[in-house]
Amino acid sequence: MTTKQHTITAPVTVSGVGLHTGVVANMTFLPAPPNHGIVFQRVDLPDQPTVEADVDYVVDLSRGTTIEKNGARVNTVEHTLAALVGLEIDNVLIQLDGPEPPIMDGSSIEFVNALQSVGVEEQNALRDYFEVPEGIFFKDEERNVEIAALPLDDYRLTVMVDYNSPVLGSQHASITNIGQFVPEIASCRTFCFLHELEYLYKQNLIQGGALNNAIVIVDRIVKDDELAYLADLFKQPKIEVKSEGTLNNVELRYKNEPARHKLLDLVGDLALVGRPLKAQILAARPGHAANIGLAKKIKKIMKEQSRKAIPTYDPRETPVLTAQQIYQRLPHAYPFQLIDKIIHLDETTVASVKNVTFNEPFFQGHFPNNPVMPGVLQIEAMAQTGGILVLGTVPDPENYWTYFLAIENCRFKKMVVPGDTIIFKCELLAPIKRGIAKMHGQAFVAGNLVCEAVMSASIVRKS
Structure with missing residues (x-):
């Protein structure tokens, strides 16, 4: 499994009829920046609305998985998503001039071929894997369906189907790592009785x-x-x-092609958790409703962990943003550039690192014989971290300023002294509206919370 995020090197288009709608559509995959994720755009609709590939936006499961947001409805997304997961592509904008991706031959292989024709490129950002912490289970007793996600430092899937049919009988399919998806699963076609x-x-x-x-x-x-x-x-x-x-x-194409296609659907549906997975998935008689049921459970645990998680920092890993790149987005100069690296950045959360040294200018006066980092500067460093998150929501961050509006529930838990490495984490508490962002900020040293606050800020275009 790759550690860096990936996108494609150039746009590529596939065309064809949608399986369920019967509407001919052109679907264009476009490169996207790090942390963009997989996003669909209905270019045939007014204002060309977008919808993220996210289980929170699933609205229909009638023989396929349909997502919708702000009027952007996209039917049968699972085969497209499976191709992207199989190629470990993290960031892409998918422009669609109809309601449904082309069915092509009923599998994912033609999407894979198109994406491979333009090539995949590594990006300067780490993949944000979600490692399943413990067994997560979904069960539908009426349909005799069971799916489990178990902890594993890889992505492995096994599917068993039994249709009580003299033709199909009982079948199973499995892959032991995601690298097997393209050669063994991608070409397996959809089926019905x-x-x-x-x-x-x-x-x-x-x-x-x-x-x-x-x-x-x-x-x-x-x-x-x-x-x-x-x-x-x-x-x-x-x-x-x-x-x-x-x-x-x-x-x-295979004796167990139906079972392999069920595994393909499972890979595509689970892509809607929004992050690459590390887990072992065991599924008995899965379908779209069960797949999405499990995906929602995984997403719920992801959200809970995100609220509780202390970011980890490995100095050997390439940061998402270096100090120089931070300065280009957030032009604070010495002595007010207070964060050294951005180590995580997605749509709702950001984490940064500050190495506190004895040579910090504020230690000359606070306090010379008992150096303690001022609490107000801890909050300022936290605000700068949040500023990177907020500026990431506009296409030209260099043309905006961020300003404090309010600080609430600020608490200092422990002193910060020379030699400490602070990890700051800021998470949006609600979507940004009218340029106003509200976020919960925390600062950790050696895994211990040293300060926290709820901060509100505005983002203002430079005049």
């Missing part, structure tokens, strides 16, 4: 379905008049049944 076809079509689903973008499993005797009806329904000159039990002589 013959008896589901007419029902799905009449429910306004699979409107873009065709016999070249899905496997249709036939697990019963089919009369000629029914085949003729289906041929007319799907505008095909003729439909035949292969002896193994698939329509139109479709050759399976």
Whole structure:
């Protein structure tokens, strides 16, 4: 598993019909900066709204996973997301001029091929893995579905399916690391049973379905008049049944291709937790509803950990922003540039490092014989850390100032002295509105909380 974030080197477009909507669409993958994440944009709608690939925005699970935010609705995102996870691509903007990504051949392989054609490049930011801390379980007794996420320092998935069908029987598929996804899973196509076809079509689903973008499993005797009806329904000159039990002589790419496709769907759905995972996933008879059920449980624990977590600092790792890069965004000069590195930065949280030395200018007067870092400067360093987070929400941070509006519930827990390394963490308490940000800031030394405060700030464009 890679330690740095990645994006693609150039835009690339795929085109085709959507499986369920039947609408032809062009989907363009564009490079994106570090910590951008995976974001869809409906360029065919007014104001071209965006929706992040996030489980919080899942609105429908009818034979696929649909997300929506601010009017930007995108159907059947799982095959696209699976391709990105399989290639370990973290940051990309996906522009779509229709309601649904193209189904292509019913798998992820054509997305993978397109992305590989332009290449993947490493970015100067660390991947923010979520390591599952303990067993996380989802169970649907009515559907006899069970999924577990267990601690593991890697990403491993195993899927078992049992359709009580003489054609499919019981199948399982697994990968022991994400590097196996592209060669072993990405080309496995979506499928359904013959008896589901007419029902799905009449429910306004699979409107873009065709016999070249899905496997249709036939697990019963089919009369000629029914085949003729289906041929007319799907505008095909003729439909035949292969002896193994698939329509139109479709050759399976693997004997267990349905199970492998279920694993593909699981990878894509779990991408909606918003961070790369380190976990072992064990799934029995999974489907989109169960996958998203587990993803929501993982996301909830992620949020809880984020509120409690003390950032870790490894001086051997390349920082997200160096002191010089901080200065370019937040132009405080000596002696008021009070943070040395940014070690974590995402949409809601930032962490920085301050190495406190005996040569700090404030120790000349506070106090010469008992050097203690002033509390007000700890808050200032915390505010500078939060400023980096706030400025990250605008495309041209060099053209903005950040100003304090309020400090609440400020507490100092322990003195900070020369030789200490302070880790500051700031987390947004609510989305930024009208240029106003409110965040909870904390400072830690050797794992101990030394100060905390709730800070409000405004972001103002330079005149």
